[in-house]
Amino acid sequence: MSKLLQRVSDGARNFRQEFPLRQKQADENRQTENQAAIRIQSWFRACKVQAYLRHLHQNAIIIQRLWRGFTARARFRQMVKAAYFIMKMNFYEAMAIRIQQRWRGFYVRKYVHNFYARQRHLQVVSRKNKLIRAELSELEELQRRQRDCLEVIKQQTANAHRAHRLHHLLSTKHRPGVFNSPFRQAPHETELLLRQVKYQPPTRGRTGLVAIPDPTTPVSPESPRSSSPWPTLPPIVSRKQQVVFRQPGEVWQQCVDCPHLTCLPSSYSHLEEATRQLQLHRSVNLHGDKLLERNTVRQ
Secondary structure, three states, X not given: OHHHXXXXXXXXXXXXXXXXXXXXXXXXXXXXXXXXXXXXXXHHHHHHHHHHHHHHHHHHHHXXXXXXXXXXXXXXXXXXXXXHHHHHHHHHHHHHHHHHHHHHHHHHHHHHOOHHHHHHHHHHHHHHHHHHHHHHHHHHHHHHHHHXXXXXXXXXXXXXXXXXXXXXXXXXXXXXXXXXXXXXXXXXXXXXXXXXXXXXXXXXXXXOOEXXXXXOOOOOOOOOHHHOOOOOOOOOOOOOOOOOOOOHHHHHHHHHHOHHHHOOOOOOOHHHHHHHHHHHHHHHHHHHHHHHHHHHHHO
C-alpha cells in the first residue's frame, strides 16, 4: 500500500514538473501543426477546385464538340444544297441554250434563209459559172488562134523580107543558085520561096538607103499600104455577140418602171423579190389600163 502511494506521489510530482514543459512544447508545436493543417486544407481544396474545373472543362469540350459538329453539318448541308441548286441551274441553262439553238436554226432555215431559195440561187450561179467558163475558154482559144496567126504572119513576113533581100540568089537556066544544090533531090524551101516572090526594085528614102521593112515590127491594119511592099491580112474580129442577155429595150423599160430593181442583189433571194415586185407592178399597170379603157368606153 505504501508502495502504491509512493508511486502515485512520485507520478504526481513528475506530472507537476513535466506539465509546464509539455504544455510549452505543445504551444510551440500548435502553430506548426496549424500551418501544416492550413497547407493540407488549401492543397485539398485546390485539388477539389482543380478537379471541378477539369470536370467543367471536359463538359465544355463535349458541349463545344457537339455544337461545332451540329453547325458544321448544317453548313455542309447548306453547301450541298447550294451546289445542287447551281448544278440544276447550269443544267437548265444548257438545256435552254440547246433548245434556243434548235429553234433559231429552224426559224432561220424556215423563214430567214430559205433552203430551196438558196438551192435555186446556187443552181443559177453554177449555170452562170458554166456559161462564163465556156465563154472564157472560147475567148482563150480565139486569142490563142490570134497569137498563132500573128506568129505565122510574122514568120511569113520575115521569110518574105529575107526572100526580097536574097532575090539575087535565085537559080537561073544557066547557073543554079546557092539554095538549089545539084546534090539535093529537091530544091530548098528558100529556093521555092525565092521563086514565088517577085522582084521589086529598091526605093530610096531621105537618107539615101534602101527602104526595107523591118521583119520584127508587126504590121498594123491602120498603116498605109504604101509602107508595106506586100498585102496585109484583114483584122481578126474578136468580139462575140451576146445572146444570153436581154434586149436593151427591155432593160430600159424595166429601169423606167422599177428603178429600184436595177441595184445589185444583196442576197440570193433578191432575184425572187425583184421578180415578184415586177409582176405586181405589171398587174397594177394592167388593171389601170383596163380601168382607163372602161372609163373611155363609158364616156
